[in-house]
Amino acid sequence: MKKITFVFLFFTFSLFAQNSDTSCDILFKINKLLQQEHFSPKPVNDSLSAYLFDELFDELDPSRNIFLKSQVDTLSKKYRLNLDNLILKKDCFFISDIKNEYKKSLLRNKSIFEKLNRETIDFNTKDTIRFKQRDSNFYLKENEVEKALNKKIRFEVFNDISEKSKNLDSLKLNFISMSHTSKKSILENELCKINVLLSDNKTFEDNFFNIFCNYFDPHTNYFSNDTKSSFVSTLSKEKLSLGLDVSLNDKNEIIVDEIDPNGPAFKTGRIKKGDQIVAVSNQKETLEVSCASLESIATLMSSELNTNITLTIKRNSGKSFKVNIEKQILKDEENTVYSFIIDKDIKIGYIKIPSFYSNFEGGNSKGCAQDVAKETIKLMKDNIKGLVLDLTDNGGGSMEEAVKLAGLFIDYGPISIVVDNKKELSVINDPYRGVIYKGPIVIIINGNSASASEFFASIMQDYNRALLIGSTSLGKATMQTIVPLEKNDDQHFVKLTISKFYRITGKSHQAVGVIPDVQIPTIYQDVFQKESGFPTALKNESLNTRIRFTPYVSNELIESLAIKSRNRVAQDSYFNSIIDLNSKIDAVIKKSKFEIPMTLEAVFENQNNINNLSDEISNFKTDELNLNVSNSEYNKSLLEIYPSLIEYNKMQLDNLKSNHYLNEAIAIIADYKTLKQNKTK
Numbered sequence: 001m002k003k004i005t006f007v008f009l010f011f012t013f014s015l016f017a018q019n020s021d022t023s024c025d026i027l028f029k030i031n032k033l034l035q036q037e038h039f040s041p042k043p044v045n046d047s048l049s050a051y052l053f054d055e056l057f058d059e060l061d062p063s064r065n066i067f068l069k070s071q072v073d074t075l076s077k078k079y080r081l082n083l084d085n086l087i088l089k090k091d092c093f094f095i096s097d098i099k100n101e102y103k104k105s106l107l108r109n110k111s112i113f114e115k116l117n118r119e120t121i122d123f124n125t126k127d128t129i130r131f132k133q134r135d136s137n138f139y140l141k142e143n144e145v146e147k148a149l150n151k152k153i154r155f156e157v158f159n160d161i162s163e164k165s166k167n168l169d170s171l172k173l174n175f176i177s178m179s180h181t182s183k184k185s186i187l188e189n190e191l192c193k194i195n196v197l198l199s200d201n202k203t204f205e206d207n208f209f210n211i212f213c214n215y216f217d218p219h220t221n222y223f224s225n226d227t228k229s230s231f232v233s234t235l236s237k238e239k240l241s242l243g244l245d246v247s248l249n250d251k252n253e254i255i256v257d258e259i260d261p262n263g264p265a266f267k268t269g270r271i272k273k274g275d276q277i278v279a280v281s282n283q284k285e286t287l288e289v290s291c292a293s294l295e296s297i298a299t300l301m302s303s304e305l306n307t308n309i310t311l312t313i314k315r316n317s318g319k320s321f322k323v324n325i326e327k328q329i330l331k332d333e334e335n336t337v338y339s340f341i342i343d344k345d346i347k348i349g350y351i352k353i354p355s356f357y358s359n360f361e362g363g364n365s366k367g368c369a370q371d372v373a374k375e376t377i378k379l380m381k382d383n384i385k386g387l388v389l390d391l392t393d394n395g396g397g398s399m400e401e402a403v404k405l406a407g408l409f410i411d412y413g414p415i416s417i418v419v420d421n422k423k424e425l426s427v428i429n430d431p432y433r434g435v436i437y438k439g440p441i442v443i444i445i446n447g448n449s450a451s452a453s454e455f456f457a458s459i460m461q462d463y464n465r466a467l468l469i470g471s472t473s474l475g476k477a478t479m480q481t482i483v484p485l486e487k488n489d490d491q492h493f494v495k496l497t498i499s500k501f502y503r504i505t506g507k508s509h510q511a512v513g514v515i516p517d518v519q520i521p522t523i524y525q526d527v528f529q530k531e532s533g534f535p536t537a538l539k540n541e542s543l544n545t546r547i548r549f550t551p552y553v554s555n556e557l558i559e560s561l562a563i564k565s566r567n568r569v570a571q572d573s574y575f576n577s578i579i580d581l582n583s584k585i586d587a588v589i590k591k592s593k594f595e596i597p598m599t600l601e602a603v604f605e606n607q608n609n610i611n612n613l614s615d616e617i618s619n620f621k622t623d624e625l626n627l628n629v630s631n632s633e634y635n636k637s638l639l640e641i642y643p644s645l646i647e648y649n650k651m652q653l654d655n656l657k658s659n660h661y662l663n664e665a666i667a668i669i670a671d672y673k674t675l676k677q678n679k680t681k
Contacts, residue, residue: 396451
């Protein structure tokens, strides 16, 4: 770590040597593009200026321990209501000015951390700590910085030690020796983070560009070429991959969870499950996991521009070693549609749709809709009597795929209304005549179901083609496209909002979400970030237009099914347990400001309460349903051909066997059959 820190010092000033004229030119072009192409362009005025200033300082100093109050006050007087004028005049000296103050603050904190590293810290000092929020005021004074950082390190040492054991007496007995080790590790990490911030020559400007875009709406973003490549790759089911899955342990270390036997990491023969990744390199830059941001590590590892990656691996606390991996195109199993059959008196088909992926660059029809069609046909060959489509945690993707998917289940007619950035209205019609499957359908959604998945679910709901269960979706009813700043510019891009879509009823779920016919509680449902929580989200509006369409079944039938389901859910012990658990989570999350004494005992108690809740969530047991879940006959034959998929297939099967949302969906389909039979008698 010392060697790395030393190397970083040579690059301390590179962040602050950028040409503000270049940054201003990019910013000017971004604004020009947004004013011309955005669905709802906003004027560059004092409102934008204040938003830019406040959001930038929230990004730079979320914990309020970098900038002095006097620094922020001075910069605020100069720029908070003046950035708009300067940007329009192409005068971006303010970027250098703010960066220089940021640099001074980082160097000041670095000097204090180095001093604390040399000195002995008194952990018996009587004090309390209050947790600052991103939106809290800046408060630091020049003569208080060292005290504040001393308190920060003391708390982190207490917190680090509190996580080592659940035996407080043992921790108190060994506190002196443990505190030395913990203090050294924490301070080295803080110094490393500061050196990374000082040496980073891109993040500051990129963040500022992105904040500027976010002012227009939360889904308009600035992309560098590298970021654009990573974003597009997430919308594909086949991508350049290292062939391994990783996770964070309780020490924020990156651990290898799984290795794809068909992937390049496995073929090196040098990486094992449980290995720790301590550094990542693309031959141009190296990121140390201990002090780089997880976002930067993820971008470096996932970007399709980085075809060769070198991982520094550590195994069982032994000596680290490097492994070079050349990525190869692999099928992303977690991002691919899959299906099963549940046999409970009648056979029900289940299809999980993780995202609306598409082959954006291949120019063919392969994508989510085609895969759902294939799985539906497989299930129909096994004589299913109902179908469950699972859109939980589906964050969206290709709107074209969502249109195609709706066309598979709607016979004919309009499916959505789109208003573009010229405020011209157009109707999207079902692209296919006829339906692939005529039986009853239940769709499961939750708060993470967004964009294209909301679009599809709302169509199915309006046509009474499916009954929706779960929790209210995110609330994003806008469409984006990625465009270069200028023609032939292959380095700078903007993902910008170009249109809003409305339901065929004229209503919109923008900022309110798609509300399921049957509300079923899900863990964390009140914690999920919703569209309405973004300050710059486009507002919910309705159209004064009526489009004729023919619902698949009557409103009375849908409501009868919903009433029966709501009654079951209200009496279900599992779902009531989730309500109780959510109330505990809300109590912790919504505790916006609180103070605790700076003692090992108090920090241990606070950490122990959080850990106990975390354990309760992790150990939350689903009641044993033991649903009879199996593969379709066709998929059974595929597993014989591709035995490498058996283990992942088994994991999927096991997860579904105690899925209470699936169990309720099955009950709804059974009710549908009963109601239909009674009606024909």
